[in-house]
Amino acid sequence: MMRHTHFLRQRGKMLGGLVLLAVLTGLPLRADEPNPSRAFYNTFTDEEEMAMGRKAAEETEKQLPILIEPLLTAYVNHLGQKVAKESHRPQLQYSFKIVNTDAVNAFSLPGGFVYVNRGLLEFVNNESELAGVLAHEIGHVVAYHSMNDVARRSLVDQGMYQLQKAGLVNDQQMADMMQRYGGPMLLFVDRKFSREEESEADMLGMYNAIRAGYDPQGLVGFLARLSQFVGNPSLVEGLLMNHPLPGERVKALRAELREHPAPSGLEKDSIAFRAARLQLKALPPAPPPKKQP
Ligand SMILES: [Zn+2]
Secondary structure (H helix, E strand, O other): OHHHHHHHHOHHHHHHHHHHHHHHHOOOOOOOOOOOOOOOOOOOOHHHHHHHHHHHHHHHHHHOOEOOOHHHHHHHHHHHHHHHOOOOOOOOOOEEEEEOOOOOOEEEEOOOEEEEEHHHHHHOOOHHHHHHHHHHHHHHHHOOHHHHHHHHHHHHHHHHHHHHHOOOOOHHHHHHHHHHHOOOOOOHHHOOOOHHHHHHHHHHHHHHHHHOOEOOHHHHHHHHHHHOOOOOOOOOHHHHHHOOOHHHHHHHHHHHHHHOOOOOOOEOOOHHHHHHHHHHHHOOOOOOOOOOO
């Protein structure tokens, strides 16, 4: 697939820029750190993507219980912004919100709308784990995973329309095909990512977390703990469904870190994280789940 191989091809081109950046930030960045670009068929601009994401976010927030706790939301949003600023798409207007449910999960919508379940905030051990998860979700946005998908579907829709206009398909055939290939596109919440997309979001997320000053063992430790739940139905089921194969992903990230060790002295935890956790504990329990992503 284009987006998974292109950074290998761009390795040479990127070398100069990244070496300069490494010098500026003092981080030992690898020359082939993934830096994805839009798929060639994805012609949506950032503005269009953000508008689409905003629409999807409005729909999502009608369906899900968003936790309205200004201090907690401010903490998660602040951490998210700090990470997003160091991502490969810092120009997007990111937002980070908490969903008031115990299921351990997180997801992102195109344009930078990121949601973290209350259950995940309770599951992570420290701030670097949370930063790693947020960075992973940002990684899906950075790599255009959902938007490339939307672009593909929209191409199919346009193709269908042309066929219908040319009289090559009738209305019923058109409707059937739309159902199969096109149709409503704002189903991002249930979007299942492929193995390649997960690895790409992990790799992007890990480097993003390092750039933001966080210990990459945060994401690794989180995934390692998650892998203990594989095959064991539990609260983390949703997360495993949307983000499969944590065991393999841990191996890949550890191998990467062996080859390209992260600088020492990166942040593991913070007082703000501990304070947020105490505040979380003091809240009334989450409402019983209805339909969860
Ligand atoms: Zn993911």
